Amino acid sequence: MEQYPRRLLTVVTEAVLERDLLGELEALGVRGYTITDARGRGSRGTRQSDWAQDGNIRIEIVCEPALAARVAARLRERYYDHYAMILFMQDVSVLRPEKF
Amino acid sequence: MTGIDPVICFFIFGIAAGLARADLRLPGAIYEFVSTVLLLAIGLKGGVELARDTGGMPLVELAGVLSIGLLLPLPVFAIARMIGRLSRADSASLAAHYGSVSVGTFAVVMGYLTTRGIPYEARAPVWVVLLEVPAILVGILLARGISKDVAWDKLARELLLGRSIVLLLGGLAIGWVSGPEGTQSIQPFFFGLFKGILSLFLLEMGLIAASHLPTLRRHGLFIAGFGLVMPLLGAGVGILVGLLLGLSTGGTTVLATLAASASYIAAPAAIRTAVPEANPALSLTASLAVTFPFNIIFGIPLYQQLAVSLHG
Numbered sequence A: 001m002e003q004y005p006r007r008l009l010t011v012v013t014e015a016v017l018e019r020d021l022l023g024e025l026e027a028l029g030v031r032g033y034t035i036t037d038a039r040g041r042g043s044r045g046t047r048q049s050d051w052a053q054d055g056n057i058r059i060e061i062v063c064e065p066a067l068a069a070r071v072a073a074r075l076r077e078r079y080y081d082h083y084a085m086i087l088f089m090q091d092v093s094v095l096r097p098e099k100f
Numbered sequence B: 001m002t003g004i005d006p007v008i009c010f011f012i013f014g015i016a017a018g019l020a021r022a023d024l025r026l027p028g029a030i031y032e033f034v035s036t037v038l039l040l041a042i043g044l045k046g047g048v049e050l051a052r053d054t055g056g057m058p059l060v061e062l063a064g065v066l067s068i069g070l071l072l073p074l075p076v077f078a079i080a081r082m083i084g085r086l087s088r089a090d091s092a093s094l095a096a097h098y099g100s101v102s103v104g105t106f107a108v109v110m111g112y113l114t115t116r117g118i119p120y121e122a123r124a125p126v127w128v129v130l131l132e133v134p135a136i137l138v139g140i141l142l143a144r145g146i147s148k149d150v151a152w153d154k155l156a157r158e159l160l161l162g163r164s165i166v167l168l169l170g171g172l173a174i175g176w177v178s179g180p181e182g183t184q185s186i187q188p189f190f191f192g193l194f195k196g197i198l199s200l201f202l203l204e205m206g207l208i209a210a211s212h213l214p215t216l217r218r219h220g221l222f223i224a225g226f227g228l229v230m231p232l233l234g235a236g237v238g239i240l241v242g243l244l245l246g247l248s249t250g251g252t253t254v255l256a257t258l259a260a261s262a263s264y265i266a267a268p269a270a271i272r273t274a275v276p277e278a279n280p281a282l283s284l285t286a287s288l289a290v291t292f293p294f295n296i297i298f299g300i301p302l303y304q305q306l307a308v309s310l311h312g
Helices: A015-028 A065-079 B006-019 B028-052 B059-071 B073-082 B088-099 B103-115 B124-132 B134-144 B152-160 B163-192 B194-244 B249-260 B266-274 B280-311
Strands: A004-014 A034-038 A040-042 A045-047 A056-063 A085-094
Touching: A004 A015, A004 A065, A015 A056, A015 A065, A015 B266, A056 A065, A065 A085, B006 B103, B006 B194, B006 B280, B028 B103, B028 B124, B028 B163, B028 B194, B059 B073, B059 B088, B059 B124, B059 B134, B059 B194, B059 B249, B073 B088, B073 B134, B073 B194, B088 B134, B088 B194, B088 B266, B088 B280, B103 B124, B103 B194, B103 B249, B103 B280, B124 B134, B124 B163, B124 B249, B134 B152, B134 B266, B152 B266, B163 B194, B194 B249, B194 B280, B249 B280, B266 B280
Parallel strands: none
Antiparallel strands: A004 A056, A004 A085, A034 A056, A040 A045
């Protein structure tokens, strides 16, 4: 079975940013993503998911490495200063390259 | 006196359980559900009453209520900036929170007046709709000026289509169209269970308020004092406007409570995206951990007393 390399970009950030971020991703050409509610602890304290106001979300995007880099650069420039946000990238393999 | 209202006891219970770090959490979906039912019930109740007597709302009342939302943020901003020595962004954020309103507090004052058989203007839910958004826009204006960086049209659209406004207006419309008889079949759920649903809501609010209390220690005395003094200032303005508009004693109490209350849903979300450099914990802690408990436990009875004695 043939496998194709792609990048998995994971963003964990404030739920309140969801709408803004999705607009941003679309504009950058991201075709698909998965969002889950998340909670955890970091430099900005504990963030619960049981109340939308305090909640975090995790956005996962599988795409070409170049696009992942563009998204990461854009998010860093626009959100890192004032929002709780981390992002990281991993190499992954997919079976249907045309989807990603 | 008939003892403390059980609804308020649920709130205190929530705070106590939260502070004790008890293993108690309502799932997020329950909070969403409970607040949805409350908003619809408040809207429906207003709509049903409006269908009964079509007095409508005088224009001068519309202007009076709107002016609270537009002007109240200004002294709040000045106090935060001059006495609190907070940054412009933080002061503007507080101005938006304290100029806007809390529907949870409104639900409690509604329950308070209903239990005591004190009548108030049926159109009161419309005041909530009028008061929620203007102060948030003024707050953003105070932080940003008339800046091109802010997408005002998009922002206004998002605010006006916010959950609480849509549900309140939807409830009002359905109640008004269906009238007292038409809504009979849904009254047991929305009106009969109102206090029970409100109890669950306040239990959750108690847990949330408790989780914000530790932040209070970090922000010191000013924020605690601010959270106690601002509702008194707001209530004073609300009572004054209520008297000038010739509202009933109950209506004056409601308007005072609304002006005293601070937003913890619409304002934080809007300010977070429009004024990112403001510290969100500061405004939310003042609003949620200080002002909300103060208003529902001590404020509402006090504002009602004041409204009664000033009505003469």
